[in-house]
Amino acid sequence: MLQSKSQKPVHHALRACSGAMLAIFLVSAVVNVLMLTGPLFMLQIYDRVLASSSVPTLVVLAGIAIGLYLMGGMLDILRLRALNRIAMRVYARLSGPAFRANMRMPVLMGRRAAGMAPHRDLEAIRRFLGSPGPAAIFDMPFMPFYFLLIFLFHAWLGTLAVVGGVVIACLVITNEYLSRGPSRELSGTSGAQSRLMGAARRNAEVLTSMGMFDSLSRRYSGAVEEHYLRQQAMTDHSNFFSSVIKMLRLMLQSAMLGLGAFLVIQQEITAGVMIAASIIMARALAPIEQAVSHWPSFVAARQAAGRFDEAVQACGDPAATEGLPAPTETLRVEGLATAAPGEQAPLLQGVGFELRAGDGLGVVGPSGAGKTSFARALMGIWPALHGSVRLDGATLDQWPEAERGRFVGYLPQDVELFDGTVAENICRFAAEPDIMAILKAAKLAGIHQMVTALPEGYETVIGENGARLSAGQRQRIGLARALFGDPFLVMLDEPNSNLDMVGERALTTAIGEVRARGGIVVVIAHRPSALTALNKVLMIQDGQQVQFGDRDEVLDKVVPVTKASGSREMQFDAV
Ligand SMILES: Nc1ncnc2c1ncn2[C@@H]1O[C@H](COP(=O)(O)OP(=O)(O)OP(=O)(O)O)[C@@H](O)[C@H]1O
Known part of the structure; x- marks a missing residue:
């Protein structure tokens, strides 16, 4: 971590440059003494040269003055260069935290994040530090x-x-x-x-x-x-x-x-x-x-530093335990209540159940019931107001974030792919992509043939948010990304909303395979057909858990079988 929570990141980054600042202060002292060259030269001209009418004295004094002017000029250039480098060092040091805060702010700060842009604030700080403004402050x-x-x-x-x-x-x-x-x-x-x-x-x-x-x-x-x-x-x-x-x-x-x-x-x-x-x-x-x-840019930089500190501190890493083993056995949700970031009014409450390795849970309920809110709380994206989500007894925030990603797969409702290749998106932009694992995830999600049919196969660049793909293709690549690396817990939010029959079949197979290898799958579904590969059902209504149990038991209570076809064709919205 860059700094402890109580330390302000901008102060911390500036303190890291304190050696260079001290040097600039000392150079400023010399520059300020050398600034006296003009007045003292004038004093000597009036009181010594004109009084004595001595040309040699004038020449010597002029020579000394030129030398001192040159030295002062060079030292001034030097300190401005040093200030510019401090500005770049602070920028480089804080750009990572700025990116992190930018990414996490909507999730962790909610409405408080509106109007905050750490990368813009950091740019304002850099612009001021690299301007002649700080040199004037050093002269004061x-x-x-x-x-x-x-x-x-x-x-x-x-x-x-x-x-x-x-x-x-x-x-x-x-x-x-x-x-x-x-x-x-x-x-x-x-x-x-x-x-x-x-x-x-x-x-x-x-x-x-x-x-x-x-x-x-x-x-x-x-x-x-x-x-x-x-x-x-x-x-x-x-x-x-x-x-x-x-x-x-x-x-x-x-x-x-x-x-x-x-x-x-x-x-x-x-x-x-x-x-x-x-x-x-x-x-x-x-x-x-x-x-x-330079005052406007100084005031802007100071306010930017305040906002930057607030955002970065609010979006810092929670204390995690190093070396905690990856979960392999249970997912336990206890009395869970959650709200949107920065809000106190719960959008979902009273959720509690336990799943074991190999279980598949379908989450059903009408539109706006709180299913996606549940998914966000389960993934640790939204805070738990009450209760907890535990994997093998440990809450999600006990694992360092990067490690947690290795045993959690998530396909959100809005798939959100990134500008990069198909392979990069599937392997979550890993620094050292494992080709075999990419192929395995793609095959599991049933997209291997679809990807190889793209102009450059796995190396096809998909554009911002997968703009060059169809909605169904995006969803299936999102599914492969969620399955990448055989995560223990796979959370799929309406994974079939854009799928055709082939896609739905591939999804059912993938869910079955995750369960067969001892993973846990949670699927939010509007259509009962999406529940075929699952063994448990959780029903949410008006932000509350109303049913949890074995799939058929719950479905018998909430969605009667249509007599004519012998299947459950009703949408849960109509329940
Ligand atoms: N970021 C948010 N801030 C405040 N309220 C929100 C936010 N997101 C969702 N809600 C509210 O929470 C409630 C539940 O929304 P949620 O998305 O969980 O429903 P859902 O069951 O997934 O619906 P759907 O099936 O239509 O996707 C809704 O009333 C919605 O207005």
């Missing part, structure tokens, strides 16, 4: 050093510099305070835009066929306009503060010159000191001005 601690120097020139000049600095700092704090809310809203409207865009892309067929493009487009334009107005207000706000601070800085510089001239007239300082103090003042305040111009 050296401001007192400049003020001290001005104090050394004259106490009055120092006092003016400090008062000016405090006024500008107050403006910066006000800016920070006022920009928090708008920046948060801006990120919300940007999320709404991309969600709409994503939904339109996913549902392009529906939009095109039913002429919904214009309505969706209007809705998108509305979202863009809202985002644009907020962006405009935010930019106006930041430009306002930027200009006011710039104006104050220029005024302060002139005030410093005026006060300096007065002190020269009073013969308390020289003309060189007067000019040097004015330049140092400008230098001292430059980081503030720079920081203000």
Whole structure:
């Protein structure tokens, strides 16, 4: 794991770069000292070169100044390069957790996940870290050093510099305070835009066929306009503060010159000191001005870091036990109640039964009864509000997630294949695919011939979500994926909804084979015909278990045999 739960991932990643940050701080100290080259050169010109009219002194001073300028420039380039590398390191370190959180958020955070996009937040953090903004923040601690120097020139000049600095700092704090809310809203409207865009892309067929493009487009334009107005207000706000601070800085510089001239007239300082103090003042305040111009991206990055931490911490791995053996004997569900992620109202409750190796359970009930909710709770996708699901006595979360995948197969209602080859989809994108196991799963699911008939067989690329396949083909490849690796528990949610007779027969055979090798199969079915290869039935109605037992006993109670045909032809929806 990347970090313990209490540690914030962004802080943790930044702390891992603390050595590089310390080096940047030290380089910043030298850069800031070298920034005095200009004012000190000016001081020497006025007070030494012009006073002595010495050309050799001028040449030597100019040579030293050029050398120091070059050194300062090079060190500045170096620290910006180092900051850019820190940005990339943080990005690389957090991109895995961002991907994980992105994937798990809808499952673990429910509605709280709406509008959160860890990969976008990570990009905002990277953009800020790689910009000159952090360099300005590194320069800020050296401001007192400049003020001290001005104090050394004259106490009055120092006092003016400090008062000016405090006024500008107050403006910066006000800016920070006022920009928090708008920046948060801006990120919300940007999320709404991309969600709409994503939904339109996913549902392009529906939009095109039913002429919904214009309505969706209007809705998108509305979202863009809202985002644009907020962006405009935010930019106006930041430009306002930027200009006011710039104006104050220029005024302060002139005030410093005026006060300096007065002190020269009073013969308390020289003309060189007067000019040097004015330049140092400008230098001292430059980081503030720079920081203000980068403020929107700083505030955006800080808020992005907060959201990122929340998402990654909420989607972290539960504590798992290493080395727990794979289950081989029982599936026990005890008083199970479940709800959608982030919700408390149960959608399903009071489910309890036990299955042994070799059992096949059919889950039946009308539409909306809670069958898919049961499947999700059984697979550990939805949380158990009460009760538990245990395999050989252990709850599912006791196995590390990757290990659990080896003894669990799941075919969801929406099959959801990934852009890759047929073979990759069947073997769940394993790093080292086992060809024999792929063939075995394909044959078990009865799709070997179907796959070899595809243009490039198992190497056929199927497109995003299997777009180049028919619904039945997708479902059967999904079935092979669920059967891959001979998992102990196989959960199939309406596996026959798109199958023809051949497909249904293959499904029945596959279920029989899983049971024969000592696995447990759970099948959600609308049609009694799907129950032929199963020996147990669980009936769910209105989010409650109403029946559980041997298949024929339960079916006798809930679906009478049609006298004419001698078969159970009724749909459970009609029960
Ligand atoms: N993500 C969700 N958030 C909130 N409620 C949900 C969510 N998914 C499903 N529900 C609700 O839970 C109830 C049960 O839905 P579920 O999908 O489990 O039914 P089902 O028995 O599988 O139906 P079907 O046979 O039509 O697939 C429904 O009332 C549904 O509106």
